[in-house]
Amino acid sequence: MVSENDLLIEVKDLRKEFKVLKKNPGLAGALRSLFSRNYQIIEAIKDISFSIHQGELVGYVGPNGAGKSTTIKILCGILFPTSGIIKVAGFTPSIDRRKFAMKLGVMFGQRTQLWWDLPVSESFDLLKSIYKIEINAYRKNLEFFNDIFGLSEFWGQPVRRLSLGQRVRADLAAALIHDPNVLLLDEPTIGLDVLARSRFRELIKMVNREKKTTILLTSHDLGDIEMIVHRLILIDKGAVKYDGTLKKFLKDYGGQKNLLINFSSPPRIVRLPAGAEILNLKDNFLEIKIDTAHISYHDLLKVLPKWGNVIDIQLESDSLETILSDLYKK
Amino acid sequence: METFIKWAFKSFQRNLAYRLEYFVSIFNALLYIFIFTSVWKALFPETGTRFGMSRQLMINYAVFVTLIKTTLVKSRDLIGERVRSGEIALDLIKPFPLPLMTLADAIGSVIFQIFSRSIPLILVSVLIFHITSPAGMDSFFFLSYLLAFLIFNSILFIFGVASFYITENFPLWLLNSAGISLLSGSIIPLEILPVVVRKIALFTPYPYIFYIPTMKLLRNEYPIDYAILRQVLCLCITYGIGLAMYQAGKRRLQIQGG
Numbered sequence: 001m002v003s004e005n006d007l008l009i010e011v012k013d014l015r016k017e018f019k020v021l022k023k024n025p026g027l028a029g030a031l032r033s034l035f036s037r038n039y040q041i042i043e044a045i046k047d048i049s050f051s052i053h054q055g056e057l058v059g060y061v062g063p064n065g066a067g068k069s070t071t072i073k074i075l076c077g078i079l080f081p082t083s084g085i086i087k088v089a090g091f092t093p094s095i096d097r098r099k100f101a102m103k104l105g106v107m108f109g110q111r112t113q114l115w116w117d118l119p120v121s122e123s124f125d126l127l128k129s130i131y132k133i134e135i136n137a138y139r140k141n142l143e144f145f146n147d148i149f150g151l152s153e154f155w156g157q158p159v160r161r162l163s164l165g166q167r168v169r170a171d172l173a174a175a176l177i178h179d180p181n182v183l184l185l186d187e188p189t190i191g192l193d194v195l196a197r198s199r200f201r202e203l204i205k206m207v208n209r210e211k212k213t214t215i216l217l218t219s220h221d222l223g224d225i226e227m228i229v230h231r232l233i234l235i236d237k238g239a240v241k242y243d244g245t246l247k248k249f250l251k252d253y254g255g256q257k258n259l260l261i262n263f264s265s266p267p268r269i270v271r272l273p274a275g276a277e278i279l280n281l282k283d284n285f286l287e288i289k290i291d292t293a294h295i296s297y298h299d300l301l302k303v304l305p306k307w308g309n310v311i312d313i314q315l316e317s318d319s320l321e322t323i324l325s326d327l328y329k330k
Numbered sequence: 331m332e333t334f335i336k337w338a339f340k341s342f343q344r345n346l347a348y349r350l351e352y353f354v355s356i357f358n359a360l361l362y363i364f365i366f367t368s369v370w371k372a373l374f375p376e377t378g379t380r381f382g383m384s385r386q387l388m389i390n391y392a393v394f395v396t397l398i399k400t401t402l403v404k405s406r407d408l409i410g411e412r413v414r415s416g417e418i419a420l421d422l423i424k425p426f427p428l429p430l431m432t433l434a435d436a437i438g439s440v441i442f443q444i445f446s447r448s449i450p451l452i453l454v455s456v457l458i459f460h461i462t463s464p465a466g467m468d469s470f471f472f473l474s475y476l477l478a479f480l481i482f483n484s485i486l487f488i489f490g491v492a493s494f495y496i497t498e499n500f501p502l503w504l505l506n507s508a509g510i511s512l513l514s515g516s517i518i519p520l521e522i523l524p525v526v527v528r529k530i531a532l533f534t535p536y537p538y539i540f541y542i543p544t545m546k547l548l549r550n551e552y553p554i555d556y557a558i559l560r561q562v563l564c565l566c567i568t569y570g571i572g573l574a575m576y577q578a579g580k581r582r583l584q585i586q587g588g
Contacts, residue, residue: 018584073585078422080581101425108575113420117347126340129333130426160346 008182008214009052009075014084016045016070044070047236054181057208059246060218063328067238068218072186075216076106086189089181090240102131103212105180109187112171114159117228120170121155122183131178138177145173151202167194169203176207183207185217189224201227222321230313236328246320253323258316259300261286263308273303284311334434341438345446352446359400359451365553366392367459381521387548391519392463395544399516400444400451400474402482402539408432408563409490419585429487429576436483465550474543474554477561478523482539484568487580491572494579509534515541538564 022038023325024030046069052058062068073079074086077093086093091100114123128138146152149169154162162170168188175183185204205228208215219225225232225246232249234242242249261267263284272278275294280287286307289299290300297315304310346352370388374380383391409432412418421428455461489506493499511517512527514536520528531537537559546554 073419076419076423078419078583078585095424098425098427101423104423106420106423108416108419111415111417111420115344117344118340122340122343126336129336130424189386207488 004054006054006058007051008054009216010087011051011071011075012049012085014048014071014074015043015082016067016079017082018042018044027092043238045074045081048235048238049068050233050238050240050243052214055208055212056231057205058217058231058233058291059225060233060235061222061225061324062215062235062241064093064220066235071235072106072184072218074202075182075184076104077101079273089243090229090268096111102178103181105178106176107171107183107184107188108183108187109168109190112159112167113174114167116160117158119156119158120151120162123159123170123174126178127174133178137179141177143254144210145176148203149173151187164191165193165199166309168192168196168200170202172200172207176211176213178230179211181214183213183215185219187216187219188217189219189221197208197221197223198227204228222324226320233265234327235325241327250320250323253327257290257292259288259290260313260314260316261288261304261310264311265308267308271303276300334430337426337431338438338441341435342442343438345442354448355400356447359396359447360452360454362399363393363396363451363455363459365394366396375388381519383519388519389459390461390464391544392460393459394547395516395519395540397448397451397455398478398540400447401409402466402479403510404436404439404486407486407490407493407499407503409487410493410503412584413490413493413497413499413583416585422580429573432487432490433483436479441539441559462484464547466546466548466552466554470541470554470558471546474546474561475560477558477565478539478543479563481565481568484565484572485535485539487536487572488568488575489576491579492584494575499503505507509536510539510559513537514539515544519545523569535568 018041019039020042021033022040024038032155032319043063048067048071060068060071070079074081075093076090077095077097080094088100089103091103093100093104114120115126128135133141142151151170151173154166154170159167159170172188178319188204189200191228192200201224204215204217207213229246232242232244232246233240234249236319242253258279263286266284267281267286269278269281269286273295275291277289277291278286279289288300290297301313304313367389370392371385374383374385374388378384409418409428412421421431424431435499452461485506489499489502492502498503513531513534516539520531520537521542523531539556542554542557542561545552546557
């Protein structure tokens, strides 16, 4: 059970506007804009509210331009909100930024906080001073992260010589070395290959389990979300569209499933029930898309023997990617 | 303080990382000394003075101003580059203020330049240009040099933080370079500039970076106490402007990238 005392991130009626230059088209427009500049207000975040409790692992998803990264930057305290209330670990990030920084770990997938030209060890040595980490705690954490991230493999190498996978592991350890209460991950697996991505997902889950770190993750790789998080916040056009468990989301929105049926001889389809649609029929194989809002599996299974002798049935559910891509299109 | 010293030390280490850059910059500085000493040799008579300066004084000026410039000038706009790439986000999330970060970075870089570049340049200058120990090498010079470093760093901070407002601050960076070239005495001593330009120059921070420490080094009788007072005033103004721009700019900053 979670209590109000466990509340770690609280976002209420968050709004963020950007003033951007409106470019006039063509050469004449470009020349005109030298002397007369028109600005327009872009509403990156319209109205976002959510709260996250201690130890939660939350996926924050949405299409490009939905406002995910803007929210992360506001939660870090590096962007100022236009209006709304934001509390993270008891601090208002944009106001108490330096004090709050001690409680926060951040990783931006395409950027590194490590010193590019120096060995990995030097960056960690500097982080130890920046975050004023007590020597025993530093050694203990380093040992922990070395065990799970394998830092010793590349500890003495300059960051510019690391592979992307190694760099991401080092960056993740760097974001966690001071034992932050909150870890914000913005597209952390971008550019990683399948193996490195899978390892990264395991590491995140392990950190959440072992250190009880609260993690908010944004990723366009929905595999990350499916494999890592328990709770999903879906935003679109700067507003929250869904906030709840991943399981419930898949159940509520993933209504369409495909059935792959193998008959002993070509099936004779007498009457197709409402909510079922034939996707493919070849020899003994039949692929049907079913909408569970209109027909249950039970009813469909009762119909199948009338079409022929069923040998095998396979069920393919909509992936999170398919569900979200359908939702984004709406 | 520990973080500040460590940061400066890392900056020093980073400067050691690239050998080619190190040798090219020494060669570059030697080339500058050679060009300017040749120009002054051609323009100044062997005996007598022009604009109150002798040929040897001008040669010495060219050598020492280039030495000071080599130690202070940075070709990188650290803040501007990081704003354009969005990496400034990673600096701002740290519990260590950006102005101190840039200062520590600059100190590490200057210490590296002093020890690694100045010594070979001084040796070559003694052998080729017959430079002798300057008359004004005393504690006032070192104080003036320290203030020059801080003023220069404050100016770079102002131009860097300008990128919080306009993102693409390259034109301002060019303007700063032009200001340094014309008004700081890094190429032409202020005595040789037209009176109007000289008067304008004294209302800008530039002469307090290169001209004043170099003149103190070369002319023991230079009124350094008054010059140091002006350097302190200049530092207060540039530092104040930089800090105010930084505080206000944080609210305007738009971090690039998703």
